Amino acid sequence: MSRLVELGGEDMAAVDALLAERVSSAVPVIPKLARYLVDAGGKRIRPLITVATARMLGYRGEGHVSLAAAVEFIHTATLLHDDVVDESELRRGKAPANQVWGNSHSVLVGDFLFARAFTLMVDAGSMPALHVLSRAAAVIAEGEVRQLAAAGDISTSRDAYMEIIGAKTAALFAAAAQVSPILAGRPKAEEEALEAYGRELGLAFQLIDDALDYGGLSAHLGKNTGDDFREGKPTLPVVLAVAKADETERAFWSRVMRDKDQGDGDFDHAVSLINGHGALEATLAAARGHADAARRALAVFPRNPWSEALDALAEFVVERAY
Numbered sequence: 001m002s003r004l005v006e007l008g009g010e011d012m013a014a015v016d017a018l019l020a021e022r023v024s025s026a027v028p029v030i031p032k033l034a035r036y037l038v039d040a041g042g043k044r045i046r047p048l049i050t051v052a053t054a055r056m057l058g059y060r061g062e063g064h065v066s067l068a069a070a071v072e073f074i075h076t077a078t079l080l081h082d083d084v085v086d087e088s089e090l091r092r093g094k095a096p097a098n099q100v101w102g103n104s105h106s107v108l109v110g111d112f113l114f115a116r117a118f119t120l121m122v123d124a125g126s127m128p129a130l131h132v133l134s135r136a137a138a139v140i141a142e143g144e145v146r147q148l149a150a151a152g153d154i155s156t157s158r159d160a161y162m163e164i165i166g167a168k169t170a171a172l173f174a175a176a177a178q179v180s181p182i183l184a185g186r187p188k189a190e191e192e193a194l195e196a197y198g199r200e201l202g203l204a205f206q207l208i209d210d211a212l213d214y215g216g217l218s219a220h221l222g223k224n225t226g227d228d229f230r231e232g233k234p235t236l237p238v239v240l241a242v243a244k245a246d247e248t249e250r251a252f253w254s255r256v257m258r259d260k261d262q263g264d265g266d267f268d269h270a271v272s273l274i275n276g277h278g279a280l281e282a283t284l285a286a287a288r289g290h291a292d293a294a295r296r297a298l299a300v301f302p303r304n305p306w307s308e309a310l311d312a313l314a315e316f317v318v319e320r321a322y
Helices: 002-007 009-022 029-038 045-056 063-086 097-101 103-124 127-150 158-183 188-215 236-243 247-258 266-276 279-300 305-319
Strands: none
Touching: 002 009, 002 045, 002 305, 009 045, 009 063, 009 103, 029 063, 029 097, 029 103, 045 063, 045 158, 045 188, 045 305, 063 097, 063 103, 063 127, 063 158, 097 103, 103 127, 127 158, 158 188, 158 236, 188 236, 188 266, 188 279, 188 305, 236 247, 236 266, 236 279, 247 266, 266 279, 279 305
């Protein structure tokens, strides 16, 4: 990750400057709230992917900066909306925007950022890239709705869950990588390879997040351990544990997930069941598999510092769990 940040430093400075410019508004609360989250940290992985893939392909224009900023605005907008839906207590190590300004402001500023993202897409001057990112925005929303519908449903299958995270998380990673070969006018095969890289990386990223929620290692990432549990989200560790559960264990999962009847010690018991059935290890193994698939997708490209940094990014995503 450090090598990617180093290589992309100049381009990412341009992205950050563009983000600062485009959150400006005559309505004071809009830039204030938007900057609260944009400035809160985060590794900017998604826009970094756009920058790095463009440079790996030898792109020399400036359109990738606009598209990278658009990707970050889409991501930030979804975070603002997610925190309202999830009633989150922590975002990047501090109170989420909706706890500071309220739900209404967070939703509307999220809408503002979506609008700014589409303006940036137009600025890049590529209708195919606009199509990819606009489609991704719709798919993300569908994924979030599907996750909301699945809340508390312990019958959620592994395949169904993977479809949910493929939409809500992996779609933007995939689009962030796919727009670069479009912008650079590269062959369709390279576009497909980078779409696959982003998609597989996004799946690995989300599965590691799922594991961290039950792994006790979330504090250093600015997350609350157990958030998914408290919200009744059947993430992969739960899905896999329920699949091996006996009648007593299923009754427990129904109570804490479906009924949201949670008491002292329930989270620790959930962690014990997940570990007892090897569900956490299986989730980490699945994440590793998707990260390896992301790295294989890069094999069609010549080795250069950018491709090597993108390869290392896939390793970094998995190493967050250790």
